[in-house]
Amino acid sequence: MTDSLRIALIAHDRCKDAMVALAKEFADRLRPCVLMATGTTGGRLQAEVGLTLHRYLSGPLGGDLQIGARLAEGGVDAVVFLRDPMTPQPHEPDINALVRACDVHNVPCATNVAGARLLLGALLRDPASGPATRSGP
Numbered sequence: 001m002t003d004s005l006r007i008a009l010i011a012h013d014r015c016k017d018a019m020v021a022l023a024k025e026f027a028d029r030l031r032p033c034v035l036m037a038t039g040t041t042g043g044r045l046q047a048e049v050g051l052t053l054h055r056y057l058s059g060p061l062g063g064d065l066q067i068g069a070r071l072a073e074g075g076v077d078a079v080v081f082l083r084d085p086m087t088p089q090p091h092e093p094d095i096n097a098l099v100r101a102c103d104v105h106n107v108p109c110a111t112n113v114a115g116a117r118l119l120l121g122a123l124l125r126d127p128a129s130g131p132a133t134r135s136g137p
């Protein structure tokens with residue numbers, strides 16, 4: 001059985017423009033996926049890219065942890081997390097917990113635009129060849 005890929009999209013404030021640009025670039029291929037995002041990132045992706053997604057809490061309020069919990073239960077297939085390496089974040093432990101959860105559960109995680117392009121490009125087939133799917137239970 002196959003099912004839609006489940007992808008989390010998260011960006012720190014100074015990376016949100018880059019996330020919107022990335023999502024526009026991959027919009028046709030992202031649309032068939034089950035998408036989720038932290039609150040503010042998700043709001044921008046809905047408003048500026050027209051993506052349908054589940055919005056969790058904002059990162060500093062626990063959104064990274066919510067996505068991490070879903071991932072730990074097998075509910076996330078890939079993470080694009082555009083982290084700002086130049087700005088201290090009040091919820092640094094939550095950020096590290098999410099990235100660690102990716103490593104623990106062997107879920108691909110891209111933390112910059114170059115890596116995200118490689119990840120999404122490899123993961124999402126051309127829409128002409130049908131929706132991207134995963135092997136489901």
Ligand SMILES: O=C(CO)COP(=O)(O)O
Nearest residue numbers: 038039040041058059060
């Ligand atoms: O802080 C974040 C990830 O750590 C992102 O949260 P927002 O998308 O709500 O800005």
